[in-house]
Amino acid sequence: MAIEASFTVKQADFPLSAVFEQLTDVTIELDRIVPTGEAIIPYFWISADDTGKLTTDLSADIGIEQVKIIDQVEKQMFVRIDWNLTHESILTAIVNTDITLLSGIGKEKRWTFEVRASEQQDLSDFQTYCQDHDIPIELTELHAISSLRSDREYDLTDGQRNALIIAYSNGYYDSPRDATQDDLADELGITRQAVSSRLKRGMRRLVASTLITPEE
Known part of the structure; x- marks a missing residue:
């Protein structure tokens, strides 16, 4: 039976923490795209009162290779990112296990990730991977997916x-x-x-x- 789970990660334990240092009242939302090798989640949205204050030089973060602003409208910015997958994070855990990322949203103090696994063992493998690679995740929600009802x-x-x-x-x-x-x-x-x-x-x-x- 398929299972969905939510995990939180402290803001400092995930790449893009520099965005929160530069902007106030900011939300980052990863654009949901099916992972394909190193092209995992290549886009994200930044929402803040003044996105114009953000510099594009985020390469100092060891989890990032480079970023490029694709579009900017009012209080939102659409950005392409190339992750450094040699740096272990929840993203590398997703790439190396059989789970699917449903959403990833970062706010002031933490990131919240929703994932789906085809069976319990896949989710256990994901948690084991995080534990073995010192990726500090916290499980906040877990439920099985029941069949749809009319x-x-x-x-x-x-x-x-x-x-x-x-x-x-x-x-x-x-x-x-x-x-x-x-x-x-x-x-x-x-x-x-x-x-x-x-x-x-x-x-x-x-x-x-x-x-x-x-x-x-």
Whole structure:
């Protein structure tokens, strides 16, 4: 059974730390491309209030050979990078084991990587590789990938499904919340009471369909 996992790495333990030293309130997101030899993850996005302050000379980092700015628009910069894969990092662990990188996002203090493995042993091999090469990763989330189910199996109505998706997309379930029930009502064109009812009934049906066993 396929498995997905999330790992964190301290910002200083991954190449590109110089970007965080030069810019404030910066986010780096690796562009997801299937690894092909040394061309693993050749692009990334930098988002910051003032990307213009970033110099392109990041070659002092032992994990990087060279970088090149491809495009820059307002608060984002699209960059190509050639990694130095003789320097051990979570990237070399990905190259040398049978797992797939789903996402890599770096913020002020740490990087978060999401990976997928076809089976448990592949993920264990990845963790062993990191341990053997002193790559300090921390496992934060692990779950098996279950087969997809249709809305009919969850017993959701179209209105409940739509309300749940809109709520999720607008940050209603975030903490702190980025949207209120009044905001959702305006977008859905219904009353706040109707939104509340759809969310409650929809969540109840999701829980009943996914977490509750027949014995319970």
